[in-house]
Amino acid sequence: MAPAPELAIFRQGLIFLGAAGVVIPIFHRIKVSPVLGFILVGIVVGPFGVAAWVPQLPWLAAVTMSDxxxxxxxxxxxxxxxxxxxxxxxxxxxxxxxxxxxxxxxxxxxxxxxxxxxxxxxxxxxxxxxxxxxxxxxxxxxxxxxxxxxxxxxxxxxxxxxxxxxxxxxxxxxxxxxxxxxxxxxxxxxxxxxxxxxxxxxxxxxxxxxxxxxxxxxxxxxxxxxxxxxxxxxxxxxxxxxxxxxxxxxxxxxxxxxxxxxxxxxxxxxxxxxxxxxxxxxxxxxxxxxxxxxxxxxxxxxxxxxxxxxxxxxxxxxxxxxxxxxxxxxxxxxxxxxxxxxxxxxxxxxxxxxxxxxxxxxxxxxxxxxxxxxxxxxxxxxxxxxxxxxxxxxxxxxxxxAPPAPVDPALQVPDLDGGEQRVIIAGFGRVGETVAIMLEQHGVAYVAIDNDADRVAEQRRLGRPVYWGDISRTEMLRRLHVDSARALVVTMSDHRAAENLVETARAEREDLLIVVRARDAAHAALLYGLGASDVVPETIEASLQLSEAVLVDVGIPMGPVIASIHEQRALFQAEIKQRAPNAHVRAFGRRRLRDARPGAA
Structure with missing residues (x-):
């Protein structure tokens, strides 16, 4: 049988973890600063607190720190x-x-x-x-x-x-x-x-x-x-x-x-x-x-x-x-x-x-x-x-x-991370990079996260605000100031990770605009159910655009082509709506086709 561990080695760790896991949450509930809470714990368990009674009550040595x-x-x-x-x-x-x-x-x-x-x-x-x-x-x-x-x-x-x-x-x-x-x-x-x-x-x-x-x-x-x-x-x-x-x-x-x-x-x-x-x-x-x-x-x-x-x-x-x-x-x-x-x-x-x-x-x-x-x-x-x-x-x-007074320029360094409302791009592959290019053209600030170290390094050399990390973690979203972000654009090809991110982001902020890349109609419905604001199914849009190109190239007039594409898109939207009845399904692609018509304003 293995020898019993020397419990004294672990006593201090147990006391500290007990303070962090039990005592400090109590202080937090009564709105006492955790800093002050830890100091008070040290006073109580220290050599000038309860530990001073150890000679009279030896059992207190198990819950105190005298050194x-x-x-x-x-x-x-x-x-x-x-x-x-x-x-x-x-x-x-x-x-x-x-x-x-x-x-x-x-x-x-x-x-x-x-x-x-x-x-x-x-x-x-x-x-x-x-x-x-x-x-x-x-x-x-x-x-x-x-x-x-x-x-x-x-x-x-x-x-x-x-x-x-x-x-x-x-x-x-x-x-x-x-x-x-x-x-x-x-x-x-x-x-x-x-x-x-x-x-x-x-x-x-x-x-x-x-x-x-x-x-x-x-x-x-x-x-x-x-x-x-x-x-x-x-x-x-x-x-x-x-x-x-x-x-x-x-x-x-x-x-x-x-x-x-x-x-x-x-x-x-x-x-x-x-x-x-x-x-x-x-x-x-x-x-x-x-x-x-x-x-x-x-x-x-x-x-x-x-x-x-x-x-x-x-x-x-x-x-x-x-x-x-x-x-x-x-x-x-x-x-x-x-x-x-x-x-x-x-x-x-x-x-x-x-x-x-x-x-x-x-x-x-x-x-x-x-x-x-x-x-x-x-x-x-x-x-x-x-x-x-x-x-x-x-x-x-x-x-x-607080009377108004001029501020030293050294204190007016712009907060590059939280001072400006930004669009957060989750995933910076070809889709994410295209979204970033469009945002740059219209002067919209953004910050992007990707988990491919080489891709991130390449984008950093181009001067883009791209970071490496796991954005599905709540801590990362907070570090990116999701509380003040203009929108979250999810372009990740890992669909399970995208689903987790949408659910996490929606729980973190109810009014956040979340635009997500989906696989198909079924996946789009799932994302709507998890809290996405807008979902763009890539297979649907790709197939519709391919169909439009084929029909026009074989000589079908543009008007009937656009009408049929619009009808097919409406069927897909109805399918998504049926799968996610409580979601507000956006009419994806409609503005693009309308503007593409001859004479469109």
Whole structure:
């Protein structure tokens, strides 16, 4: 008999899956943010929650987690996945447009916030070096929670979302030189200190350039090769390989894994596989970000907070409002309108996970006392748990106090995916390509999906907005913004897949115009029954056009030919109507024949 498994290995996974599958849906029902829900779960099951009673009640060990470090790797992967998905939503062109916000607003935010917080810490009695480190630690904001909150509300493309992301991106970049500077201060002045810092920065730059170079050369080839196998499992493996490989490459150069994942996302955003990658990685991202949020809650010591809540509450309010004021004023100077500036300020006002990293390096070096470091960590954690509530407050303030003001051009980058109503073409073979050509001639925007990697690559070289992926999945339809699409044109030759797509699209949006290519009258009736708006049976139309050509070519006058074709088409329509009595069967082809008559207007 096989030995019994070590249940302790699976306990943490069961606790987390229980939270994701049972507790969070309950929070969702009572309209509590999932972000806040995961943090609350971490507080309850963590070492300062129910786990503190394990010595008295040993059976609680089965449903609690007493060691936050045990889930740290999975929590870090959550941030990595989140940054990868953010990269997919952006592109290098968009980042180039945002460079003024990233390096201008981002730099000023870190410098001004760190200086202000450091001055307050010094006024409260901290030594100069300790005050500087505390100021730098609390100047950082929470990339993971802020972006997760924005992504949940689809707010990353809004001015406040882009402003917040620009500042967060600079903070991620600033952590590397900050950590090196803290290390140099902790070890005392050395002659080669600046040289070591310069070498470290150079290594980081080389790593970024190497990842970009290898990515541009190899990513499209890698995913095309995997896509040809038509295996979802292999495609998923390729996605995870790219994320982890780029993350480890930048981590080896002293940067964070999240930075490498962001670059990988930016590179894949320019390929035809972008949408399918998003659909594939989204479940991993959601679960692993949940692990990170639980780890944040596990680090919150409620006993210490409740022991002296008034000073802590005052510090929380002062930190959030102080940083929010700095961010809002600076953002306004960069042309961001007041509503977006205030929302960004409230989102960036709390502390962040990089503050933990900075204090984790500074405290062992003696730059910050343990008591001060502990207080700062609690302050950062408490403020991070408030981000969903601050986001809600920012939305309400923006609705009430949003005077018109010019918007920075960097925030007016057109949303290439959701800002314009498009026709979605499912399948880009000869039929789909013909539909696209006609749409192009009449200036109608469209986006197309096909599962043939070579065909998609060929169309991408022609500059057409064609992506590789499985459009029958609801997640893919949502990524293509089916909620605002002008129409869905289904030209797929796989009739079962077309049927599934029509049914899925109709369930997703009741008023969507769905035009479908069918095989024959029976198939057309089935598609009407599944929710199609218009159906064009290819065998019927081909046979009628062939008959028309033959009759005219053998000398039959055009009038009788058109009449007989029209009668035959009416019979087919009646057959379809009989098979689908509740459907509104369109008179397919009638306008074409009418306009073809001599003298037709």
């Amino acid at each position: 936050p470090e045990a889930i740290a790797p999975a929590a870090e992967l959550g941030v990595v996945m989140l940054m990868f998905m953010i990269g997919l939503e952006l592109s290098f062109d968009r980042l180039k447009v945002m460079r003024r916000l990233v390096f201008g607003l981002g730099t000023l935010q870190v410098v001004c916030s760190a200086a202000a917080i450091g001055w307050v810490a010094s006024w409260l009695g901290q030594p100069p070096l300790a005050a500087a480190v505390i100021g730098l630690a609390l100047a950082m904001s929470s990339t993971a929670i802020v972006l997760q909150v924005l992504a949940a509300k689809q707010g990353l493309g809004a001015p406040a979302g882009r402003t917040s992301f620009a500042v967060l991106l600079f903070q991620d970049l600033a952590v590397v030189p900050a950590l090196f500077a803290i290390s140099l201060l902790g070890h005392g002045p050395e002659g080669d200190g600046m040289a070591a810092l310069g070498i470290a920065v150079a290594q980081a730059v080389v790593a970024i350039l190497a990842v970009i170079g290898f990515g541009r050369l190899g990513l499209r080839r890698l995913f095309r090769s995997v896509a040809r196998t038509d295996s979802p499992e292999l495609f998923m493996a390729a996605c995870l390989l790219v994320i982890l490989a780029t993350g480890l490459a930048t981590a080896a150069a002293g940067l964070s894994m999240a930075m490498g994942a962001l670059i990988a996302g930016l590179l894949l955003a320019e390929t035809e596989y972008r949408r399918q990658v998003e659909v594939t990685i989204e479940p991993f991202k959601g679960l692993l970000v949940g692990v990170f949020l639980i780890s944040v809650g596990m680090g919150l010591d409620l006993r210490r907070i409740l022991a002296d809540p008034v000073p802590l509450l005052g510090a929380v309010v002062a930190l959030v409002l102080g940083k929010a004021l700095v961010v809002a004023l600076l953002a306004r100077c960069f042309g961001v309108r007041w509503s977006a500036a205030v929302k960004s300020g409230l989102l960036l006002g709390p502390g962040g996970e990089f503050g933990f990293v900075i204090l984790g390096v500074a405290a062992p070096l003696g730059l910050v006392g343990n008591d001060a470091a502990g207080t700062v960590l609690i302050l950062a954690t408490v403020t991070m748990t408030c981000i969903p509530l601050l986001s809600y407050a920012g939305d309400r303030l923006a609705e009430r106090f």
